[in-house]
Amino acid sequence: MKYVLPLLFILLLAACGNGHDDYYLPSRGTWEGSVFSNEYLGLRFTLPDTWQASTEEQIAYLSGLTLGMLTTAGSEVSDEVWDAVQNAVIYDMLAQNALTGASAMIWFQQLPRDERHMTERDFLTDIAQIQQGMGIGYDNFYFPTETIRIGAVDWYAMHTEIRFIGGAFYQYYFVSIRDGFVRYIILAHSADGETLESMLALFTAL
Numbered sequence: 001m002k003y004v005l006p007l008l009f010i011l012l013l014a015a016c017g018n019g020h021d022d023y024y025l026p027s028r029g030t031w032e033g034s035v036f037s038n039e040y041l042g043l044r045f046t047l048p049d050t051w052q053a054s055t056e057e058q059i060a061y062l063s064g065l066t067l068g069m070l071t072t073a074g075s076e077v078s079d080e081v082w083d084a085v086q087n088a089v090i091y092d093m094l095a096q097n098a099l100t101g102a103s104a105m106i107w108f109q110q111l112p113r114d115e116r117h118m119t120e121r122d123f124l125t126d127i128a129q130i131q132q133g134m135g136i137g138y139d140n141f142y143f144p145t146e147t148i149r150i151g152a153v154d155w156y157a158m159h160t161e162i163r164f165i166g167g168a169f170y171q172y173y174f175v176s177i178r179d180g181f182v183r184y185i186i187l188a189h190s191a192d193g194e195t196l197e198s199m200l201a202l203f204t205a206l
Contacts, residue, residue: 026108028092042152054094063091100193109182120156120175167191
């Protein structure tokens with residue numbers, strides 16, 4: 001389940017080419033003990049005792065990049081690295097509660113040049129339409145009218161409810177576009193586990 005969403009976004013953006021007009025990748029955050037901090041987003045995330053964070057090796061594997069390429073985020077990069085990230089999801093952080101299935105992730109995705117006119121609302125709407133067309137099984141999509149402040153960024157939001165016999169699963173998308181990159185925070189939890197409020201409380205501003 002936790003790997004489906006990145007693949008959907010790759011399918012959404014992979015078909016479009018990008019120009020080489022920017023060679024600067026968003027800065028990734030770092031862990032210090034159980035606290036993750038990202039100055040670029042102006043936030044910190046505190047890992048609960050029952051949660052586990054993915055390692056840098058796992059993050060690189062999910063991103064489809066080498067560790068060396070991953071560590072260049074936040075600095076000028078070579079043509080080789082730039083070409084590699086054209087259709088890559090650059091994970092910043094991924095953490096999960098294996099007992100309840102709840103998860104929190106942050107990642108960056110470069111926008112194709114011909115889609116850089118899109119707003120956050122446009123992007124979220126397109127994602128919802130594509131997912132419905134692919135028959136992923138989302139019953140409802142909700143678009144709050146107000147942005148939500150997490151860290152130093154005002155995020156546009158969408159959430160879905162996935163219903164099944166005996167329960168439901170909720171996914172919350174928080175999106176911000178800056179400098180040709182889409183920045184994501186995605187939170188997910190089951191009906192009998194964490195709540196959105198308890199998961200948002202794990203994030204504080206730097």
